[in-house]
Amino acid sequence: MRDVRIRDTLSGEVKLLEPGPDGEVGIYACGPTVYGPIHIGNARPFVVFSLLRRFLAHEGYSPTLVINLTDINDKIYVAAAAAGVPSAEHAERMIAAYRADTDALGLGRPDHEPKATETIAPIVALIADLVASGHAYESSGDVYFRVRSFPAYGQLSNRDPEAMDQGEEAGSADLKEDPLDFALWKARKEGEDTAWPSPWGEGRPGWHIECSAMAEELLGLDFAVHGGGSDLVFPHHENELAQTEAARERPLAKIWMHNGMVQAQRDRGDAEKMAKSVGNVFLLGEAVRAHGPEAVVGFIVSGHYRQPLAFGAGALEEAEARNQRIREFFREGSDPPGDPTPAVLARREAFLDALADDFNTPRALAELFGLLADARREPLAGARAVAAELLGLLGLESLAEGRGDEGSEEAEALLAERERARGERDFARADEIRDRLGELGWDVRDTAEGARLVRRS
């Protein structure tokens, strides 16, 4: 179990990840609001935190990954109305789509995927505690968090409350004591088809409180890592932190870990965040269908999680090309018998150290390619076994499995015919057959051991 360090947004420092008594590491990452299908940008935290969990398990920790689903939200009401279905039904449809899209990545499911709609009781209880302790107040059926009652407000996003723009949510200005205050509970409004009872009347939870409640329900307080996209630092995580600490007088999480945005890139130096509101999205489901899950995962691990990642024309093709090089390694040759050589073990260590050092997947990937290059120059015991192990930590284990190169009867017959032609030095005929195989989806490789069919990627 090596020490793992992660950059903490709150302190601005790279901090040692501190596991609980039995190596427990609670990780809570904010998932999507389920009003539409998710895009590549939304997939990034899913991939990053899923892989972080894998790595921690590999190192002997006992990680628990929670990725929530926000299924109560204004946008869901709007989208449901547009689709002409009840909002609960629309949310369920989008949850199904999200599960299908992320399942296709082949990274497994998080340990828990709580929904706001299934956490109402803890949410109401948490709000009640905040009201009782004076950190929140009721106003015409709404409940607001009293930001001024929490002096540390602004610490996560490094903002001075006094200097905030204090943008107003339409209609709530009159109900708040202070423009900074934000809603914990919203009274039911005209046209909203979901509502729950509460001490303040029928209504629904605000956005931020659900995460405070779900995280505490599943991971307790002061758990190891709370994460999500960097666009959530403010106000979402700032507010979560304030609510929980105000109510419990204990930290919510030890480390706040934020991934950078995927940027839609038109030209070099001309990029912007991929977002539905900008209309520059590339849907995850589309990407997986067109390029395969390995291309998407490979694209995401090609950059450090904290940096913006440029999604330009050809990004997925490049990831595929990179993956292809890895597949080739497993397709050709085999490891000599014996324990892994020192060179192989050194690459393995460097790979794992890179992940332990603020989860540096591109550095790890570079070590993996180094291992492959070493082993191609001269066969090294353990190279393939270790490479396969490391690929698993990047979510790319399928690259080690090869993909069926057994040709059909027709293809094998053509290959044999080509071999006869070559034997007779009838190369025109041989090349003709090779072209025919190409049309059938096969590449031909003439190796020292004879001609072989290889499935075209």
Add this chain to the structure above:
RNA sequence: GGCGCCUUGGCGGAGUGGCUACGCAGCGGCCUGCAAAGCCGUUUACACCGGUUCGACUCCGGUAGGCGCCUCCA
């Protein structure tokens, strides 16, 4: 306007006070009947201007450009 981040070779993308990142693409060579795969080599990379230093792409200051958040947002 406020806060934070960034600017690396054709492209993506790590990293370091002095030593090859890595990958993709291109080019040359080896191998091959020709290819493919692989190997070898390759295009004097670190926005600009100052400063610190024996030495800076790496530290400090400034300039220019870009990104994120400040409103729903992964």
